Amino acid sequence: MNRRAWLGAAALALSAGSGTAAFAQTAPYPSKPIKVVVPFAAGGATDVLARVLAEKMAVGLGQPMVIDNKPGAAGIIGTDAVAKAPPDGYTLLLGLSNSMLTNQFLYTKLPYSPERDIAPIYQIAIAPLVLVAHPSVPVATGPELLKYVVANKGKVAYGSYGTGAYPHLAGAYMSQSQNADMSHVAYRGEAPMVQDLLGGQIQIAFASALQVKPHLEAGKLKAIGVSGERRMG
Structure with a gap:
């Protein structure tokens, strides 16, 4: 059973050496540059994490790590590109777990099989989503937001970085x-979603702390709430 290499990331933070050991076991690999596909637009949290990781891993592996952004369809386009690449370890995916797990239950037919075509290597991070709102939304807490969306039925728009992505599912449930x-x-990545949120084109979104923290501080x-077990510092 041929499986492609998958570098799995749940979200935002990474110990730089944690992924290196996974690639250091089969000499003489690597003997040429390694492509890391990010299935989201440049500038989002996954993209930032990929670039930090690639820089550190390139030093340890002695080969360049080339980032290739392939956004669209909640990670399906980029994941499919990796699934169809030669199974030689030189095309990796750094994506969210929805590309591997939830999409197979949300879409009638995927162009790849998560079990057959993708081989997990390492879970890099688990990070919560932050529920954020544009300053024009007159709420400060979760209960206030729920009352607001009910009182403004059909008038509130929320963003996500793809149909079936976690921010979409969370917003749809709300x-x-x-x-x-x-x-x-739906956007092709987190960065354009946040840009529209800043501009008021959408009113709320579930986003990564890495992406929205500077805007919260400014x-x-x-921030209305966080999906994790602890408050965001």
């Missing part, structure tokens, strides 16, 4: 549970 008829706007966005 909309359905409150009967709020919120509009979903007062350009406000």
Whole structure:
């Protein structure tokens, strides 16, 4: 059974040496540059993490790590590119777990088989999502936001970085549970989603802490809640 290499990342933080050991076991690999496919647009948290990781791993492996952004379809386009690449370890994927797990249950037919075509190597990080709102939304807490979306039924738009991605599922659950008829706007990556949120084209979004923290500190966005077990520092 041929399996392609998958460098799995749940989100945002990484110990630089943690992935290196996974590649150091089969000499003389690597003997040429390694491509790392990021299935989201440049500038998002996954892309930033990939570039930090690639820089550190290139030193340890002695070969360049080339980042290749292939955004679209909640990670399916980039994941499919890796699944169809030669299974030689020179095309890797750094993506979110929805590309490997949830998409197979959300889409009738994927162009790849997560079990047959993708081989997990290492889980790099697990990170929570932050529920953020544009400053024009007059709420400060989760309960206030729920009341707001109900009172403004059909008028609130939330963003995600692809249909089926975690921010989409979280927003859809909020909309359905409150009967709020919120509009979903799918983007090709987290960075363009946050840009539209900053501009007020959408009102709320679930985003990574890495992507939105500078905007929270600058007062350009406000945090309503976090999906993890602890408060965000």
